[in-house]
Amino acid sequence: MLTKEQIAQRIAKELKDGFYVNLGIGIPTLVANYVPKDMDVTLQSENGLLGMGLFPTEDDIDADLINAGKQTVTTLPGSVFFDSATSFAMIRSGRVDLTVLGAMEVNEKGDIANWKIPGKMVKGMGGAMDLVASAQNIIVAMQHTNRAGASKLLKELSLPVTGLGCVKKVVTNLCVMDITERGFELRELAPGVRIDDVKAATEGKLIVEGDIQDIRF
Amino acid sequence: MNKVVQSAEEAIAGISDGMTLMLGGFGLCGIPENSIYALVKSGVKKLTCISNNAGVDDFGIGLLLQGKQVKKMISSYVGENVEFERQLLNGELEVELLPQGTLAERCRAAGAGIPAFFTPAGYGTEVAEGKEVREFNGKKYIMEEAFKSDYAIVKAWKGDTDGNLIFKATARNFNPMMAMAGKTTIAEVEELLKPGELDPNFIHTPGIFVNRIFQGSNYEKRIEQRTISK
Numbered sequence: 001m002l003t004k005e006q007i008a009q010r011i012a013k014e015l016k017d018g019f020y021v022n023l024g025i026g027i028p029t030l031v032a033n034y035v036p037k038d039m040d041v042t043l044q045s046e047n048g049l050l051g052m053g054l055f056p057t058e059d060d061i062d063a064d065l066i067n068a069g070k071q072t073v074t075t076l077p078g079s080v081f082f083d084s085a086t087s088f089a090m091i092r093s094g095r096v097d098l099t100v101l102g103a104m105e106v107n108e109k110g111d112i113a114n115w116k117i118p119g120k121m122v123k124g125m126g127g128a129m130d131l132v133a134s135a136q137n138i139i140v141a142m143q144h145t146n147r148a149g150a151s152k153l154l155k156e157l158s159l160p161v162t163g164l165g166c167v168k169k170v171v172t173n174l175c176v177m178d179i180t181e182r183g184f185e186l187r188e189l190a191p192g193v194r195i196d197d198v199k200a201a202t203e204g205k206l207i208v209e210g211d212i213q214d215i216r217f
Numbered sequence: 218m219n220k221v222v223q224s225a226e227e228a229i230a231g232i233s234d235g236m237t238l239m240l241g242g243f244g245l246c247g248i249p250e251n252s253i254y255a256l257v258k259s260g261v262k263k264l265t266c267i268s269n270n271a272g273v274d275d276f277g278i279g280l281l282l283q284g285k286q287v288k289k290m291i292s293s294y295v296g297e298n299v300e301f302e303r304q305l306l307n308g309e310l311e312v313e314l315l316p317q318g319t320l321a322e323r324c325r326a327a328g329a330g331i332p333a334f335f336t337p338a339g340y341g342t343e344v345a346e347g348k349e350v351r352e353f354n355g356k357k358y359i360m361e362e363a364f365k366s367d368y369a370i371v372k373a374w375k376g377d378t379d380g381n382l383i384f385k386a387t388a389r390n391f392n393p394m395m396a397m398a399g400k401t402t403i404a405e406v407e408e409l410l411k412p413g414e415l416d417p418n419f420i421h422t423p424g425i426f427v428n429r430i431f432q433g434s435n436y437e438k439r440i441e442q443r444t445i446s447k
Contacts, residue, residue: 047243048243056444062386063439064247064386072442081384082389084394085321087318088318125314129318129319129338130336130338162342
């Protein structure tokens with residue numbers, strides 16, 4: 001099984017030189033730690049920053065400089081600030097090459113639910129609906145099952161939908177899967193995980209064909 | 218025409234019960250702190266507030282919630298606020314949640330003289346309920362309308378007495394669009410300068426959009442997630 005850090009590390013292998021990338025809160029944020037040193041990847045934070053740097057030192061903290069998770073951050077040479085309309089213009093017009101976000105549920109059609117649990121306090125969707133409606137390349141980073149042990153990879157969503165038919169790839173603690181018109185296609189297995197483990201933890205249509213690789217970092 | 222007012226109290230004159238306000242800021246970053254304090258002191262009630270977030274319990278819009286001055290919030294994310302949750306669950310407060318980009322564009326449209334636009338965000342979700350759906354080039358979009366508001370209240374870093382504004386870093390966020398969108402726009406700035414002291418090349422919001430401006434004071438700039446490099 002993969003740790004959260006290893007899920008992030010595996011997703012980082014999907015990065016390409018020159019990519020503009022939006023990372024959601026949680027595991028997706030960790031992807032930034034595994035960008036190869038020789039690769040030029042620019043992080044977009046949807047509150048209005050392109051070229052997000054590291055967290056600041058105590059001396060460099062600036063209350064006016066935060067990321068979309070409201071954490072204090074820094075800029076890099078070439079960074080740029082912009083307003084919220086411009087930020088979502090970048091997102092809706094497809095300029096962001098890769099979006100990585102967490103999910104509560106994903107179904108075999110690539111629909112995603114990640115903003116609301118009926119009966120619980122709703123916090124809101126933030127930028128998630130804009131991102132999933134427009135991004136060409138969305139990877140979901142999440143645990144394969146929820147805390148109660150139930151599958152999060154479903155035939156139909158049980159929670160309110162965030163976006164339809166948008167997720168192309170899922171990386172979980174158990175495996176890497178592509179979502180195609182056929183369903184969840186198993187591509188890679190985490191160390192120590194068997195195909196039967198993935199079958200047992202996947203409620204939606206799972207396709208196991210061809211050469212299933214071990215996840216390598 | 219004199220746009221300069223001497224205090225936050227003077228700036229918010231005319232804001233009355235039941236009005237719709239736009240308030241700039243993302244989280245607690247770039248919020249009009251002085252004007253919010255003045256609204257709290259004024260006791261104005263039944264406000265509809267268009268703002269990306271609702272502050273925290275004891276700061277920002279959270280202060281207006283504490284005073285039960287807000288009837289409705291229109292936001293994209295309202296976590297981090299216990300009093301908000303209590304009022305919502307008790308039915309004392311209405312909330313309309315919108316995708317962040319839709320919220321921004323509805324402000325921008327209002328300021329740009331565009332009554333409505335189509336966006337893919339929210340198609341197929343409960344956000345789309347009751348909204349017109351159109352297909353363009355094989356993809357579905359929902360129609361969203363420009364916001365209507367009585368006052369927009371924004372916070373800038375520097376401004377001049379003509380109302381020209383420059384924002385700092387990510388404190389810019391929703392402020393420029395809201396500045397364009399208010400029937401009356403109030404700007405509070407950290408530093409108020411004379412015309413000519415701002416380089417025209419670097420002004421973000423042209424003064425034509427700003428009706429009242431004042432120099433704020435005692436900015437707290439509270440940080441929600443103080444995160445340090447290890």
